[in-house]
Structure formats: structure tokens, C-alpha cells
Amino acid sequence: MNETLFMSVSLLTGVVIGSIFFGGLWLTVKKGxxxxxxxxxFLGSFILRMGTAIGGFYLILQGGDWLSGLICLAGFIATRFIVIRLSRAYDEKVKLVNKEVKETVHEA
Known part of the structure; x- marks a missing residue:
């Protein structure tokens, strides 16, 4: 039971680190x-994102169990695909709304 809890925490930590890292990257590209x-x-975001990622992985690996680190990495990588999918959907929605606004403005 205790090991399952630690592995779940490792996975959740990987997802959080990945969300911060890849979500921050997407936001940086938009704003930058x-x-x-x-x-x-780009430089500030890189330093902040790398510091967060390295620090998070360091904390997980302090337990001495390489399996926790591997599960954390799996959560991190899985989050990459989730953020890519969500950001594409968001960008397409924004494009659609902008297109509708432009059409409405031209009609008026």
C-alpha cells in the first residue's frame, strides 16, 4: 500500500512538473x-522552467528509488502530449472566434 502511494505521488509530481514546464513553454512562445x-x-522562462523541472526531479529522486524517478518521468512526458493537444484545441478555437469577429465587423 505504501509503495503504491509513493508511485502515485511520483506520477502526480511528474504531471505537475510537466504542466509547469510545457504550459510555461506554450505561454512563453505566445507572449514572447x-x-x-x-x-x-525566452531566457527568463527557460531558467524558471528548467529550475522547476530539475528541482522537482531532484526531490523525487532523493528517495533513492529509481522506479519513482522513472514514473515521474513518464508523467512528465505524458503531460507533454496532453499540453500539445490542449494548446492546439485552444489555438484553433481562438482562430475560429477571430474569424467570426472579422466576418461580423465586415458585415456591419
Whole structure:
């Protein structure tokens, strides 16, 4: 029971780290492309995201169990695919709304 709990926590930690890392990357690209100082956005985001990811993996691996680290990594990688899917759906929805707004403005 105790080992199952630790593995579940490792998976959840990987998902949280992945959400912060890949969600932050998506947000950085969105904000950085329209910023006057994109280098600051990308560098600052890189440092923050890498620090969070390395710190999270370090904490999980402190238990001394490589299996926990592997499960955490699996959660991290799985989150990558989830964030890609969600960000694409969001971007398509924004494009659709913008297209509808432009059509409404041209009709008026």
C-alpha cells in the first residue's frame, strides 16, 4: 500500500512538473512573439522552467528509488502530449472566434 502511494505521488509530481514546464513553454512562445523584448521572455522562462523541472526531479529522486524517478518521468512526458493537444484545441478555437469577429465587423 505504501509503495503504491509513493508511485502515485511520483506520477502526480511528474504531471505537475510537466504542466509547469510545457504550459510555461506554450505561454512563453505566445507572449514572447508579441513582446518588445522576446529574449528576456525566452531566457527568463527557460531558467524558471528548467529550475522547476530539475528541482522537482531532484526531490523525487532523493528517495533513492529509481522506479519513482522513472514514473515521474513518464508523467512528465505524458503531460507533454496532453499540453500539445490542449494548446492546439485552444489555438484553433481562438482562430475560429477571430474569424467570426472579422466576418461580423465586415458585415456591419
Amino acid at each position: 512573439m508579441s513582446s518588445k523584448a522576446p529574449a528576456l521572455w
